[in-house]
Amino acid sequence: NAGVTQTPKFQVLKTGQSMTLQCAQDMNHEYMSWYRQDPGMGLRLIHYSVGAGITDQGEVPNGYNVSRSTTEDFPLRLLSAAPSQTSVYFCASSLVGAWTGELFFGEGSRLTVL
Amino acid sequence: SQKIEQNSEALNIQEGKTATLTCNYTNYSPAYLQWYRQDPGRGPVFLLLIRENEKEKRKERLKVTFDTTLKQSLFHITASQPADSATYLCALVLNYGGATNKLIFGTGTLLAVQP
Numbered sequence A: 001n002a003g004v005t006q007t008p009k010f011q012v013l014k015t016g017q018s019m020t021l022q023c024a025q026d027m028n029h030e031y032m033s034w035y036r037q038d039p040g041m042g043l044r045l046i047h048y049s050v051g052a053g054i055t056d057q058g059e060v061p062n063g064y065n066v067s068r069s070t071t072e073d074f075p076l077r078l079l080s081a082a083p084s085q086t087s088v089y090f091c092a093s094s095l096v097g098a099w100t101g102e103l104f105f106g107e108g109s110r111l112t113v114l
Numbered sequence B: 001s002q003k004i005e006q007n008s009e010a011l012n013i014q015e016g017k018t019a020t021l022t023c024n025y026t027n028y029s030p031a032y033l034q035w036y037r038q039d040p041g042r043g044p045v046f047l048l049l050i051r052e053n054e055k056e057k058r059k060e061r062l063k064v065t066f067d068t069t070l071k072q073s074l075f076h077i078t079a080s081q082p083a084d085s086a087t088y089l090c091a092l093v094l095n096y097g098g099a100t101n102k103l104i105f106g107t108g109t110l111l112a113v114q115p
Helices: none
Strands: A004-007 A010-013 A019-025 A031-037 A044-051 A054-057 A064-066 A076-078 A087-094 A109-113 B003-006 B011-014 B019-026 B032-038 B045-051 B056-059 B062-067 B072-077 B086-094 B102-105 B109-114
Touching: A004 A087, A010 A019, A019 A031, A019 A087, A044 A064, A044 B102, B003 B086, B011 B019, B019 B086, B019 B109, B032 B062, B032 B072, B045 B056, B045 B062, B072 B086
Parallel strands: A010 A109, B011 B109
Antiparallel strands: A004 A019, A019 A076, A031 A044, A031 A087, A044 A054, A064 A076, A087 A109, B003 B019, B019 B072, B032 B045, B032 B086, B056 B062, B062 B072, B086 B102, B086 B109
């Protein structure tokens, strides 16, 4: 099993450009989420989804959109990139309601906005 | 204010010794506490979970304690090896019911085990 797959691993954008970070999981997990990780700060939740067609905001949702059309995929869209969105982004998945279990993380996508 | 704190300075220890990492929190009432390992350029990997009513949990060379009175968790690695060098993250699981449970991560502590 591949687990959680994120693409691209690295991306450089100019301010104002848009892009989509892709996330796919093959574990049939209902819960998927996006985090950003910045130096000196813990992982912060951007958006999450508890199943196809259901999404909700996390702690830092501004500037990001998500959708969940299938169980497997959960793309993160940056509509108009800003330098403050320079970060490492992680997608994570888990079984819904199984909070005694673990989050499975992807390898991360490093985004630089110039 | 609500905070979750881990040692911001790197922890350097000699191979074979026990490493102890600390996770302190204030103004949270977590149902569970998790520990993750993160290697440079990689995503975090789950290690252990401990429930609020458990004092201690063990897995091979790993031991986690959870003191809800002190609002502290300790993470121990016994007989440490250079391969244990990584950043270790603690995460509080706040129980809002089912899928709306919330995970709050600490900033992590970098452990360096010297051969």
